[in-house]
Each structure stands twice: as structure tokens, then as C-alpha cells.
Amino acid sequence: MRNKLADTLIKKGITDTNALEAIRTIPRHLFMDSSFEGHAYQDKAFPIAADQTISQPYTVAFQTQLLEVKPGQKILEIGTGSGYQTAVLLQLKAKVYTIERQLELFKKTKIFFAKLGYRPKKKIFGDGYKGLPEEAPFDGIVVTAGAPEVPRPLLSQLKVGGRLVIPVGTNDQIMTLYIRKSEKEFEKKEFGSFRFVPLLENKN
């Protein structure tokens, strides 16, 4: 079923062989609630706890492809959610730092990662809007929730040459890639339209 899912993603335009291999390897059904398990290898998003969603495999592969992860790179993920994207990044041998603002999901993935042997460098409960200044700079940052605008701290926490992949917009989002060209310059590229749960900023 995982091979079939990877074939579907190839048909939809995914070319990154490492991302596809991760999709073929990771047991997505274990990241989902048991009531949806039977649908785990469909290319669809599904509800998880705390009114959030596990991203559609195509979206995970697309964001991963844009990040161009190399082994050993430091990658920050905003929105741990089910932990599926985290697992994909770990499969690509990245050093992963992941932040989640819903306590229920944070606790759930903590136990789940330990059980399955997934080892992110850090798993943080908090507001990803601020990034993770104490661990910056990062080779890549991936935001897995829809941001009304690009949080400035995330741009400033990129290495020169680093890549930020972020869906930007309120109802629909445009997948946006920022590449840091120098201390002050960023190249911006826009890709298709996607739909994510909102990136929420902690106001307190």
C-alpha cells in the first residue's frame, strides 16, 4: 500500500527520490487514530487529536522536496501534529527540532516517538511563531500550518543558503519557499495553492 501511495505521488509530480523512499518506509497508519487507520495510505489529510490534521502525503512530500534536506542538516519543524512529517525528516537523517503548541499532541507524540524509536534532537511544547532562537541558525525550516504572514523570526533563524518552506495565506495558502542568499537578501518562490489548519500565534 505504501508503494502504491508513492506511485500516486510520482504521478502527481513528486520527483525527490529520498522523500518518496521515506513515504515507502514510514508506517503512516501508526500516526493516525485507529478509526482512520484503514485509510492511512490514501493521499488525504485526516483528523487527529485537538482538531488538527495529519497532512496529506502529497503535501508532506512536496514540502520535503522543497526543503532539499541533506543528511546531518539541522531542520526546524513548526507544528509536530501527528509526527509524520517529523518521521520523514528523521528518515532523511536530518537533526530535527520540532515545536507543537497543542499540549495533547505534544504529549502524545512524545510517548509515540519513544515507542517507535524516532529521535528528534528536541521536541518542544510552545509557540513556533518565535522559532527556536537558542538552536538557530537552521539549514531548513518547515511550517506545517497556514501562516497569515511569514513570521520574521523564522527568516532570521535561517543559515545563509538555508531554506524556509511555509504555506502563506488565511483561507487557502500559497506554498512559499524563501532561500537566504546573504545576511540581508532572501529569494522568494511561490508554488501552488494548499489548505492547512491555521498557524496560531500565542498572544500571552
Ligand code: SAH
Ligand atoms: N506536521 C504535522 C501537521 C499537523 S497540522 C503532521 O504531519 O501531522 C499543523 C500543526 O501545527 C497542528 O498540530 C497545530 O497544533 C500546530 N500549530 C499551529 N500553530 C502553531 C504554532 N504557533 N506553534 C507550533 N505549532 C503550531
